[in-house]
Amino acid sequence: MSVSQAATRPLWLPPQSRRLRAGLSSLGAVLLSLVVGGVLVLIAGGEPVSAYGALIDGAFGSPYAIGQMLVLAVPLLIMGLGLALAFRGRVYNVGAEGQLFMGALAGGVVAIFLPVAFDPLLIAASIFAGMAAGAAWGGIVGVLRARWGVNEVITSLLLNFVAILIFTYCVRRPLRAPGSPDLQGRSIDPNAALPVLPDLAVHVGVFLAIALVPLAAYLMARTPFGMRVRMLGFNAEAARAAGVSSRRMVMALMLISGGLAGLAGVLQTLGVSERLDLGISQGYGFTAIVVALLGRLNATGVLLAAVFIAVLQSGGQAMSVTEGLPYAIVLAIPGVFVVFLLIADRLARG
Amino acid sequence: MELSVAMSGVVKRFGAVQALAGVDLELRPGEIHALLGENGAGKTTLMNVLYGMFSPDAGAISVGGREVNFRSPHDAIAAGVGMVHQHFKLVPTLTVAENMVLGQRGGPLLRRRELAAVSARLRALADRYGLDVDPDARVWQLSVGEQQRVEILRALYRDARILVLDEPTATLTPPETQRLFPKLRALAAEGASIVFITHHLEDVIEWADRITVLRRGERVGTLKPADSSAEDLARMMVGRDVRLMRVVAGEAPTAGEGRALRQRESAAPVLEVEGLQARGDRGTTALHDVSFSVAPGEILAIAGVEGNGQPELEEAVFGLRAPEAGTVTLDGRDVTRCEPAERMRLGMGLVPSDRYRRGLIRELSVAENLALDRLGRPPFGTELRLDRQAIAKHAADLIERFSIQVSGPEQLAGTLSGGNAQRLVLARTLSRELRCLVAAQPTRGLDVGAIEFVWEQLAAARDCGVAILLISTDLDEVMSMADRCCVMYRGGLVADWSRERLDREKVGLAMGGASNGGPPRAAAAAEGPV
Known part of the structure; x- marks a missing residue:
């Protein structure tokens, strides 16, 4: 009886392999959220098929479009990797946004003022400063949690606002571009600007981001x-009893995820805005949380998730222009998606 | 006489595992029936089927002569079946009376007047069966023994005629155990059928009218205690002769003792604990001025009933709980402020009392669990690379040496049975270079075969000169293993006996708080804290 049962196992039952099941539930959640997105388009008076066509076209329609999509994917990927690692250890760093801005500020200051003529050295110094600042900002959270057991969700979240306000103050006062009346921060030394690939118009930071994927995968699985x-994520008590x-670990995870957020901030500054600019992040530090969860805290998964979100967001902007639809619809899709993903997870676990 | 329960040919599968392979069980009114078997023999599964928690894959059950098909415990309760689980299912913040009506459809949960009626009925029940419990007390304030009485009362409150107790004596003091069974006897005298699941052969022989032995999901036999000895029963349980029984009887010294004795006389203590004081999780003082020392090749047993500070002692000695005062010294070095990692480096090992919470990581494989405490050091690779091959080889070796029953080293540790989980923990801990081992409740919940194995391993480690601190609530274990014995009561040590002066009755009494002829220092400690 049990043999025939196995042979005629209905297809709608979740597959046996955990990995396959997780993959399928992610895929199912993607499809469902796209359907809901389509319904939203309908409600907004649009035409779902042409809207999605416009979205795809906006993300992949030209080398430049692809480039813009990749530029968006870079910070999401870098921060997503760091957060995935931290979340694996149940260190819930939700402060990547603030760590990004601290990284942008420190890296930007180096790129503005450091009198080094040699480009690679200047860039390296700037990146180092940015990562250090991001790590330090994350490190505050780490110390509070490791030393006094303060919940890192609260501190990292609130430190976002502190970081953004510090950054805003700097671009308004001490680091305002000379002669500029508004919120323009100073431009960086042109020597510090990241080289940009022809046609695609992507800064070379994209290679760095992609190189981080196998590195993170190795770190997670092989070290x-x-x-x-x-161990810490699965059972902190047992980990401690085994000498961890x-x-x-909490300090290390906050430093790494903070440092990577800082790196994302520097790359935005050196490769995208080329000045101290409050516009370098549209909440990417928060979107990166979605990216990490969507990618199931797995390096390859984070890569796919970062691209997926980047396609939605950059294609969505094009879609809202060509189809005359509100951009909010596009922003809703990842949110709907996460909800579906959680439901699918529950169901898959049975 | 009509049977109160007849189960026949009961089959229950969980996936590929056959937990029950056609088991028959008959209960008569007025009898105390013991269900005996190793871990994983299917005792609890069988009773959960009777209680409606699981529906059987095959077989028939009748209660009071009527065939039944329970869909849930609700149906079972309605038919007069009550069950007291091993882990009590009470809401700690509610009162005893509130817990009674919890889960009853349309129950008068929050109405004061009706709750008063519930309390009154409970008092009557409690008086009648001698189950002294205050219905208005909140459950968290009650001791383990009292909570168990609450569970029994709850079953009686729901008019149970068939009462199932899963491991009722596992967490009780010997005196509490001695009080429990007469009460069960009184219940049975009124025509109730009582089933209790147990590992304790003595309880079975002393109190059961009939005994059913299960092994690997099958019934080996049903017999009367008068027709069988402890050795017979143990053999039926495990299917082979068990040397353990000799040790349980408290007669045979384990091998190598003479050598250990000589070794220990001349040596300086490995572990010294002086004036240790610590708070429990609730902020109350859990350890009060605890002092002892353990010599190399010596087992110091700390006996005591659960809830007298044992987990806190285990944690404070191993560095998992920061003490408020006092020192822990390992080989002359003060390690009071050291993290567990540092203590492990100095040769300390822990067999934790909660093996699933602290001993292993369910989500990782057996092989990974066997290497948890030595990652990043040769031969398991470096900090930059885990040598998976070395980990697998190490695992294969330990699985063989410690006879861990697994499908392979990649099996997830969370799927191991209690005995195998403990073998895994022991394998990992004992395969390191040890100076001192803290073994807390190392055989709790294990079957005889596994207990024997654990004791042998501890004795072997002792004979190799390891200083062992054995924290145990199991009097048999203390009597068989201890070279020296202290008793823990309300966070203090109240006695210190050498093996020669060890007396079962005295230890049992001290565990229950009857302070007696211990040395003056220890006796003074007993009076200190509350």
């Missing part, structure tokens, strides 16, 4: 550190 992170210092 003692990655194993300790998983949760304080050190």
